[in-house]
Amino acid sequence: MIKIENVNKYFYKGEDRELHALKNINLSIEKGEYSIEKGEYSLLTGPSGCGKTTLLNVIGALDSFDSGKIYFEDRELGALSEDEKTTIRLNEIGFVFQAYNLVPVLNVEENIGFIMRLRGFPDSEIRERVKEVAAILEIDTKLRSLPSTLSGGQQQRVAVARAVAAKPKIILADEPTANLDSKNSKALMDMMRSLNVTENISIVFASHDKDVLESVDRVIKLNDGEIIES
Amino acid sequence: MFSFALKNIFFYKSRSITTFILTFVSTLFFIVYVAMMDGSHNSMLKNALKVYTGAIEIYKTGYRDIGGNEYFIENVDEIESKLSQIDGIKHFTSRYETYGILSTDRYSSAAMVTGINPLKEENMSQLKATLIEGEFLSETSKNCLYAGADLIKKIHLKVGDEVSFIGSASDNSFAADLFTLCGVFRTGSFEFDSSASFVSRSYFDELMYAQNKASYITIDVDDLEDVDSVRLSIKKQLSSELEVLTWKTLMKSMVEMMQVDSIFGYISMSLFFVVIFFVIMIFGFINVSSRVKEFGILRCIGLSRANVRALLLYEIFILSSLAIVLATPIGAAIAYYFSIHPIVIEGMSETYKEYGIVSDSVPLDFNIFTISWNVALIYSLNFLSVIYPISYINAFKPIEATRHV
Ligand SMILES: Nc1ncnc2c1ncn2[C@@H]1O[C@H](COP(=O)(O)OP(=O)(O)OP(=O)(O)O)[C@@H](O)[C@H]1O
Ligand SMILES: [Mg+2]
Numbered sequence: 151m152i153k154i155e156n157v158n159k160y161f162y163k164g165e166d167r168e169l170h171a172l173k174n175i176n177l178s179i180e181k182g183e184y185s186i187e188k189g190e191y192s193l194l195t196g197p198s199g200c201g202k203t204t205l206l207n208v209i210g211a212l213d214s215f216d217s218g219k220i221y222f223e224d225r226e227l228g229a230l231s232e233d234e235k236t237t238i239r240l241n242e243i244g245f246v247f248q249a250y251n252l253v254p255v256l257n258v259e260e261n262i263g264f265i266m267r268l269r270g271f272p273d274s275e276i277r278e279r280v281k282e283v284a285a286i287l288e289i290d291t292k293l294r295s296l297p298s299t300l301s302g303g304q305q306q307r308v309a310v311a312r313a314v315a316a317k318p319k320i321i322l323a324d325e326p327t328a329n330l331d332s333k334n335s336k337a338l339m340d341m342m343r344s345l346n347v348t349e350n351i352s353i354v355f356a357s358h359d360k361d362v363l364e365s366v367d368r369v370i371k372l373n374d375g376e377i378i379e380s
Numbered sequence: 381m382f383s384f385a386l387k388n389i390f391f392y393k394s395r396s397i398t399t400f401i402l403t404f405v406s407t408l409f410f411i412v413y414v415a416m417m418d419g420s421h422n423s424m425l426k427n428a429l430k431v432y433t434g435a436i437e438i439y440k441t442g443y444r445d446i447g448g449n450e451y452f453i454e455n456v457d458e459i460e461s462k463l464s465q466i467d468g469i470k471h472f473t474s475r476y477e478t479y480g481i482l483s484t485d486r487y488s489s490a491a492m493v494t495g496i497n498p499l500k501e502e503n504m505s506q507l508k509a510t511l512i513e514g515e516f517l518s519e520t521s522k523n524c525l526y527a528g529a530d531l532i533k534k535i536h537l538k539v540g541d542e543v544s545f546i547g548s549a550s551d552n553s554f555a556a557d558l559f560t561l562c563g564v565f566r567t568g569s570f571e572f573d574s575s576a577s578f579v580s581r582s583y584f585d586e587l588m589y590a591q592n593k594a595s596y597i598t599i600d601v602d603d604l605e606d607v608d609s610v611r612l613s614i615k616k617q618l619s620s621e622l623e624v625l626t627w628k629t630l631m632k633s634m635v636e637m638m639q640v641d642s643i644f645g646y647i648s649m650s651l652f653f654v655v656i657f658f659v660i661m662i663f664g665f666i667n668v669s670s671r672v673k674e675f676g677i678l679r680c681i682g683l684s685r686a687n688v689r690a691l692l693l694y695e696i697f698i699l700s701s702l703a704i705v706l707a708t709p710i711g712a713a714i715a716y717y718f719s720i721h722p723i724v725i726e727g728m729s730e731t732y733k734e735y736g737i738v739s740d741s742v743p744l745d746f747n748i749f750t751i752s753w754n755v756a757l758i759y760s761l762n763f764l765s766v767i768y769p770i771s772y773i774n775a776f777k778p779i780e781a782t783r784h785v
Contacts, residue, residue: 212680212779233684240682251677251782255384255391268682312681 151320151352152186152209153178157218159208171204172215173375183380184368186320190352191343193362196372202356203248205372206322209354210243211235223319240268244313246323248356250305252297258284258308259293265316283311286341288334302329310338314345320352321345327359339365381687385694395667396699399660399762403703406656407758410649411711411751417645418745419719421638425604425627431506431567432576433630434472434598435607436614441623443595449550452476452593453622459597462617468610470602473500474594476584480547482527482559482577487535491527492576493545494595495584504600507565507578514539514563517580524562530574537561549588557587653761661765664696668769675773676781685774692766692773700762704755712751718744 159172176183186192186209194202207213209220211227220227222238230238239245244265252261262284263276271279284290287307297305306329313321323342327335339361345351355362363369371379389396438459443451453459456474463472476495481488498517502508507526508516517526525543537543541561549555559579566573585591601610607626615624628635668675675688683691722743776784 207779214777233686236679236682236684239680240684245681247677247680247782249782251680253677254674255387260387265681268687 151188151190151223153180153219153221154185154209155181155219155221157208157215157220159204159213159215163216171201171375172208175205175218175377177370177377177380183377186352186354188319188352189346189350190320190354190368191346191366192354192368192370193366194354194356194370194372195358195363196378197358200372201375202372203324204375206324206354206356210245210322211238212245240265242319244316244318244321244351246306246310246313246321246326248324248328250297250302250309252305252308252312254297257294257296258289258300261297261308262311262315265312269316271316279315280311283315283341286337287311288337303331303334306330307334307338314341314351317345317349317351320354322354322356324356325359326355327357327362332361335359335361381690382694385691385698388691388695389698392667392671395663398663399696399699400703402656402660402663403700403758403762404707406653407704407707407755408711408714409652410758411708411754412714412744413645413649414750414754415711415715415719415744415746416723416742417642418747418750419715419722420742421641422604422745423722423742424638425634431510431569432572433627434504435601435604435627436599436611437625437630438597438599438614438618439595439623439625441621444623449548449552452550452590452595453597454593456592456594456597459618459622463597463599463614466610466613466617468602468606468613470600471500471503472597472599473497473504474581474597476581476588476590476593477595478547478588480545480555482525482531482535482537483544483546484535484537484541489531489534490575491531493525493547493584494576494578495581495588495590496578497581501578504598506567510565510567512564512566514561516563517578519580519582521562521580522583523557523559523579525559525577525579526563526565527561527577528573528575529564529566530570531577532561532564534574539564547588550590550593553589555587653757657761657765660762661768664692664766665769665772668692668773672773672776672781672784676776676778676784679776679778680782688774689770692770693763696762696766700759704758708751708755711754712746712748715744715751716746719746 154175154177157172157175158170161169161171178185194205196202204213208215211222211230215228222242225238227235245251253264256264259280262280266276266279280293281290284293287310289304289307289311292300292304297308300308306326310323310326313323321342327338330338342353343365346353355366357363369379370377438453440451440453453474460472460474463469473496478493479490480493482491482493496507496517498519498521512529517524527537532538535543539561543559543561544556545559546554546556599614601607607628611624611626618624679685679688720743725742
């Protein structure tokens with residue numbers, strides 16, 4: 151589903167403080183590594199600053215890279231226009247951002263349903279689906295609240311709910327359990343697994359949470375921008 | 381996207397309120413200002429036309445350029461009977477204009493002496509209304525002279541005094557008579573008041589052999605807006621040796637003055653709009669730059685640049701529509717009210733007297749067409765004001781925008 155070949159990314163390219171954030175990343179059978187496949191349930195892990203978020207952003211057509219190739223179901227991301235990448239993000243990818251990134255103007259219900267609405271789902275279906283995921287993540291009492299009135303953990307669950315509601319092909323979840331207690335993070339991981347199994351949605355986590363580590367099928371270890379184990 | 385735009389409008393209240401108020405005030409101001417400018421021009425024109433010049437005048441070709449006895453209209457009765465058949469004409473009258481010398485025992489002055497039909501002239505011009513002393517002419521007033529206040533001052537003439545006239549009759553013979561000053565007028569136009577004088581036609585025609593002749597025929601129309609079409613229908617009826625001219629040609633200097641005035645009006649207006657435009661744009665820009673992160677998030681989760689553009693256009697559309705929809709009827713109502721109850725500006729007739737302004741009151745011009753283009757202009761300015769913010773926001777890469785603080 152997603153193949154990565156020799157991808158390098160730099161920050162501050164050409165400046166004194168140039169930073170080689172992703173070093174020759176390969177997730178491709180041709181390069182002797184497994185690619186990310188349909189139904190994948192895996193974890194990117196590694197110490198803080200090793201490049202987990204950067205890699206997820208690059209895979210999710212959110213950020214550019216400096217060399218190499220990424221194939222998203224046969225489309226080479228580097229060759230796509232900004233609008234084509236936007237369409238992929240909207241229709242095929244669900245993001246859970248480390249910084250939540252909720253829309254401040256919209257209440258919880260509208261945030262969760264936002265992507266479905268953009269994709270043109272009928273109102274009734276949106277309402278039902280929002281209720282369903284909100285109940286699983288225990289945020290159904292907060293549907294009318296604005297994000298600014300929620301705790302970190304609550305915002306995180308809304309961010310997850312928004313990513314999963316529209317049932318994308320792949321969910322890229324950056325530290326989705328970071329602010330959750332063990333009960334909530336367990337409920338979240340159960341929901342993720344059931345989406346993975348019943349809807350065949352691929353999920354890639356970036357996390358150093360033990361709960362996540364224990365539940366995934368595959369672990370990709372990063373260190374200082376390099377894959378050291380996959 | 382529309383309902384999302386509405387939510388943004390409610391969420392970012394201060395920006396919404398400023399934009400709303402600015403648009404509201406500028407729409408209101410603009411409508412009233414333009415109505416005032418057009419209105420003052422219209423009333424200047426109407427006053428000027430009322431004083432002496434007709435909305436349309438008929439001349440024999442050559443009279444205006446060359447003049448002289450060969451260029452009089454010779455079949456006045458026939459033309460007048462044709463004119464009475466044409467739609468859109470309110471009043472008309474002929475005038476027989478000649479130049480001569482008016483002398484008292486010690487002073488004399490060249491003067492324009494015009495034979496007029498006193499009854500018809502009452503409808504056509506302000507001659508009677510500008511009377512300041514004595515009385516206006518009548519059909520039977522014989523050798524009565526009705527003269528401008530500045531003219532009689534030159535030759536030290538008083539009402540009741542006699543004055544001799546020497547001129548040439550229409551057959552080029554010598555014409556002379558003794559007039560009595562019966563009335564004095566003052567229109568406010570020095571040029572006119574110092575040279576013009578009038579005598580009743582029935583009397584003057586005999587003196588000048590001018591029966592059925594005229595220098596020109598002056599015409600008042602029902603609606604000034606239709607002046608060009610009325611002119612055409614008159615022209616069709618008349619022989620080609622007659623020229624039919626509208627006030628636009630007859631009063632070139634006044635028309636030019638009004639154009640200059642309009643241009644200055646529009647220049648000061650556009651300065652005002654430049655300011656409003658930038659204020660709206662700056663508020664829009666401040667708002668958008670405080671939302672960079674939010675737009676980044678939206679773009680990350682799948683909003684396209686076209687969506688962002690639509691969103692911002694919807695926002696300005698809703699805000700400006702609301703302001704315009706509220707301000708337009710109020711502005712129109714003000715224009716309408718003051719078109720019926722004119723504003724009085726002290727001293728206006730003094731300032732513009734050389735253009736024949738005789739009244740201090742300025743009715744506003746109430747014109748739906750004008751109001752429509754006013755509104756269209758404000759709309760366009762509002763839309764233009766979001767172009768820069770849109771390109772600013774769309775220049776961000778989505779992921780970078782989410783890191784923006
Ligand atoms: N926008 C950016 N500009 C400059 N440097 C960046 C940027 N984003 C990340 N980096 C740098 O790239 C490296 C990888 O960062 P990244 O956020 O991918 O780490 P991470 O593995 O997600 O860390 P964490 O576990 O703390 O979330 C870090 O050294 C970071 O400082
Ligand atoms: Mg990270």
